[in-house]
Amino acid sequence: MAAIETTGLTKTYGELTAVDDLDLTIEDGEVFGFLGPNGAGKSTTINMLLDFARPTSGSATVLGYDAQDDADEISPRVGVLPEGFDVYPRLSGRRHLEFAIETKAATDDPEAILERVGLSAEDAARPAGDYSKGMRQRLATGMALVDDPDLLIMDEPSSGLDPHGIREMQELVRAEADRGTTVFFSSHILEHVEAVCDRIGVLNEGRLVAVDTIDGLRESIGGGATMELVLADAADGHLETARGVAGVTDVAAAGQTLECSIADPAAKATIVTALDDAGATIRDLQIDDVSLESLFTTLTNGGGEIEGQSADETANPAAAKSEAAE
Amino acid sequence: MTDHITTVARKEFEDAGRSKLLWALTGLLVGLVIVGYVAIWYTVDDVTAAEVLGFIALPLQTIIPIAALIVGYMAVVGERRSGSIKLLLGLPPNRTDVVFGKLLGRMAVVATAVALAFVVALVLGAVLFGSVPFVDWLAFGAISILFGVSFAGLAVGVSAGVSTRGKSMAIVVGLYMLVLALWELVTAGPYYLIYGEGPPVEAETWYLFVDQFNPITTYTTLVGNVVEGEVFPFMFQYGLEDFEASGMTPAERYAGDAPFYLQDWFGLVVLLCWLVVPVAIGYYRFTKTDL
Incomplete structure (x- = not known):
C-alpha cells in the first residue's frame, strides 16, 4: 500500500x-x-x-x-x-x-x-x-x-x-x-x-x-566534477593537453589556473599524468564533485543568479543554514 | 470525537487561566460588585441584600457582554493567524472538535468569572446587609451566566467564521454597538418609515417580536423577573420609540394576553439564539475554509 x-x-x-x-x-x-x-x-x-x-x-x-x-x-x-x-x-x-x-x-x-x-x-x-x-x-x-x-x-x-x-x-x-x-x-x-x-x-x-x-x-548528471589545477607557469600553454584527455568536456585557463569539467571520473588522474608528461608542474589541485545542488538548481530553473547563490551555499554552509533558519 | 471536544475545552480553559487579560476581566467584574456593594452600604440606609442584588444588574448588563466578547473573539481566528491551529489539527482533533472545544472552554471561562462575581455578591450581601436572598441570587446568577455564555458563543462563532483578527474584532464590536447603541434605529426606524410614527407602547406585534431580540433588554427583562425592584436596560435612545415603552417588557406592551413568543421566558430563547446562530454560521464557514 x-x-x-x-x-x-x-x-x-x-x-x-x-x-x-x-x-x-x-x-x-x-x-x-x-x-x-x-x-x-x-x-x-x-x-x-x-x-x-x-x-x-x-x-x-x-x-x-x-x-x-x-x-x-x-x-x-x-x-x-x-x-x-x-x-x-x-x-x-x-x-x-x-x-x-x-x-x-x-x-x-x-x-x-x-x-x-x-x-x-x-x-x-x-x-x-x-x-x-x-x-x-x-x-x-x-x-x-x-x-x-x-x-x-x-x-x-x-x-x-x-x-x-x-x-x-x-x-x-x-x-x-x-x-x-x-x-x-x-x-x-x-x-x-x-x-x-x-x-x-x-x-x-x-x-x-x-x-x-x-x-x-x-x-543522471553523469557523476560530473570540476577539477582546478594551479600550475607553476601560465596555464594557457597547457590548454590543449588537458583538452586532449578523454572524458574532459571543457577546459578554461585563467592565469596559472586550469579549470577542467569532467564527465568520466577516471579522467581526473589522466589529466594529472598528461600534464606532468607535458612538462607542467602542478602546485595545487582541487576537485569539486558536481553536487546534486547544481542539479537541483538546474531543475528548478535557477539560471545564473540562483547558481551563484548555490555556490555560496556550498562555500559557506553556515550561511546556507542561517538562511534556512529564516 | 466527544473526547476530543472535552480535551480541547480543558486545554482552552487551562490556557485562558494563565491569561492576564482574563484575570483582569474577572477582577473587573468582582471589583465592580465590591465597589457597588460598599458604595450602597455607605450611602443608602434601610436597604436589603435582595434590593442591592437588583442594583448590580445595571453595570453587569454592560460589563458582562464586553468581558465575554473579549474572551471569545480571538478563540479560533487567533490560532489561525498564529499557526497554532496547525499544531492542533495535526493531532487527532478535527475542525468540529476545535470549534466546539473552544466554545465550551471559553464559555466555561466566562461562566467562572461571572460565578465568582456572584459568590462575592452573596458574601458581601450577608456581611454588609445581613441577609442571604438565596433564590433571587441563584436565578439572577444563572441568567447572568447564560447572558455571558451567549456573548462568548457569539464571539467564538465570529472568530471561527473569519480569516483575520481585524475582521473578528470589527464584527464583534459592530454587533455590540448594534445592540447597545443602534438598536432603536434599526428596529424603530423602519417602523417609523412604515407607519409614519415611532412605535407607541402598544406597537405592532411584529415589532415587539423583533425588538425583544436585543440581548441586553432581554437580560434586564429576565433579571427583572427574579430580583426585587425594576431593572432598566441601559441603552442609547433616539426618541423614535415612545419613551414610556423603554422600561417595559414586550408582554407588558401587548394588549391582552401576550402570545408565548412575547412572554418574558421567551428571553431565554432569545439568548440561546445569540449563542447558536453565530456558532452555526461560524462553524459552517470554518469547516469549508482553507487554513
Missing part, C-alpha cells in the same frame, strides 16, 4: 496555480524528501494531505484513506510537523506533549519524548512562549512522535535549527525510518534531504520536475 498517493492534485488561488496536476506515490516505509524552492507548492501540497486546504481538483490518499473524506482516520495514524505553526505561549512544553498524548489516547512517557527531541526537563517546565524557534521545532517534533505514527509528515523540519540540531533531526528521521515509519518531509535545502532520503521529488512552480533516488539523480 502506498503511504501517500496523489492523483492529478491541483490547487489554484485565483490566477495562481500553487500545485499543478501532481501525481506522486510514496511507498510504505520509505523516506521521501520533497524538495523545491520557497513558493514551489510544497506546503500547499502538504496542507492538502492534512486537510488544512482543499484541492481545486484531483485527490490524495494518505495511508489508503482519502485526505478529505476520511481525515479523521488519518490524523491518529500520522505525526505532523507543520510549517508556520506556533505553540501555545502560556502552556508549558510538557503540557503540549501531554495534550498530544491525550488526544492520541497514547501511553507515551513525556520524559522519553523530551529526551528524544533534545529538550531538558527544565525547558519542558517553562511556558512554550519563551522557547526559541529551534526549541519550538523540537517540541512540535516531539508532539508528532507521540504514539509512534505510521507516517511522519514534516514540513521544513530543519527550519530554525542550528547545524547540530539539523544533524539530530536527521538522526531522528533515520531512527524513525528504522522503526518502519514512512517519512515524508519537505525542504528547500538539498543537503538536508540527501543525507537521509531514499528518494526525492523535486517540485518547481507547482509541478513535479523529478522523482528519483539520490543515486539515480547522481547518475
Whole structure:
C-alpha cells in the first residue's frame, strides 16, 4: 500500500496555480524528501494531505484513506510537523506533549519524548512562549512522535535549527525510518534531504520536475566534477593537453589556473599524468564533485543568479543554514 | 470525537487561566460588585441584600457582554493567524472538535468569572446587609451566566467564521454597538418609515417580536423577573420609540394576553439564539475554509 498517493492534485488561488496536476506515490516505509524552492507548492501540497486546504481538483490518499473524506482516520495514524505553526505561549512544553498524548489516547512517557527531541526537563517546565524557534521545532517534533505514527509528515523540519540540531533531526528521521515509519518531509535545502532520503521529488512552480533516488539523480548528471589545477607557469600553454584527455568536456585557463569539467571520473588522474608528461608542474589541485545542488538548481530553473547563490551555499554552509533558519 | 471536544475545552480553559487579560476581566467584574456593594452600604440606609442584588444588574448588563466578547473573539481566528491551529489539527482533533472545544472552554471561562462575581455578591450581601436572598441570587446568577455564555458563543462563532483578527474584532464590536447603541434605529426606524410614527407602547406585534431580540433588554427583562425592584436596560435612545415603552417588557406592551413568543421566558430563547446562530454560521464557514 502506498503511504501517500496523489492523483492529478491541483490547487489554484485565483490566477495562481500553487500545485499543478501532481501525481506522486510514496511507498510504505520509505523516506521521501520533497524538495523545491520557497513558493514551489510544497506546503500547499502538504496542507492538502492534512486537510488544512482543499484541492481545486484531483485527490490524495494518505495511508489508503482519502485526505478529505476520511481525515479523521488519518490524523491518529500520522505525526505532523507543520510549517508556520506556533505553540501555545502560556502552556508549558510538557503540557503540549501531554495534550498530544491525550488526544492520541497514547501511553507515551513525556520524559522519553523530551529526551528524544533534545529538550531538558527544565525547558519542558517553562511556558512554550519563551522557547526559541529551534526549541519550538523540537517540541512540535516531539508532539508528532507521540504514539509512534505510521507516517511522519514534516514540513521544513530543519527550519530554525542550528547545524547540530539539523544533524539530530536527521538522526531522528533515520531512527524513525528504522522503526518502519514512512517519512515524508519537505525542504528547500538539498543537503538536508540527501543525507537521509531514499528518494526525492523535486517540485518547481507547482509541478513535479523529478522523482528519483539520490543515486539515480547522481547518475543522471553523469557523476560530473570540476577539477582546478594551479600550475607553476601560465596555464594557457597547457590548454590543449588537458583538452586532449578523454572524458574532459571543457577546459578554461585563467592565469596559472586550469579549470577542467569532467564527465568520466577516471579522467581526473589522466589529466594529472598528461600534464606532468607535458612538462607542467602542478602546485595545487582541487576537485569539486558536481553536487546534486547544481542539479537541483538546474531543475528548478535557477539560471545564473540562483547558481551563484548555490555556490555560496556550498562555500559557506553556515550561511546556507542561517538562511534556512529564516 | 466527544473526547476530543472535552480535551480541547480543558486545554482552552487551562490556557485562558494563565491569561492576564482574563484575570483582569474577572477582577473587573468582582471589583465592580465590591465597589457597588460598599458604595450602597455607605450611602443608602434601610436597604436589603435582595434590593442591592437588583442594583448590580445595571453595570453587569454592560460589563458582562464586553468581558465575554473579549474572551471569545480571538478563540479560533487567533490560532489561525498564529499557526497554532496547525499544531492542533495535526493531532487527532478535527475542525468540529476545535470549534466546539473552544466554545465550551471559553464559555466555561466566562461562566467562572461571572460565578465568582456572584459568590462575592452573596458574601458581601450577608456581611454588609445581613441577609442571604438565596433564590433571587441563584436565578439572577444563572441568567447572568447564560447572558455571558451567549456573548462568548457569539464571539467564538465570529472568530471561527473569519480569516483575520481585524475582521473578528470589527464584527464583534459592530454587533455590540448594534445592540447597545443602534438598536432603536434599526428596529424603530423602519417602523417609523412604515407607519409614519415611532412605535407607541402598544406597537405592532411584529415589532415587539423583533425588538425583544436585543440581548441586553432581554437580560434586564429576565433579571427583572427574579430580583426585587425594576431593572432598566441601559441603552442609547433616539426618541423614535415612545419613551414610556423603554422600561417595559414586550408582554407588558401587548394588549391582552401576550402570545408565548412575547412572554418574558421567551428571553431565554432569545439568548440561546445569540449563542447558536453565530456558532452555526461560524462553524459552517470554518469547516469549508482553507487554513
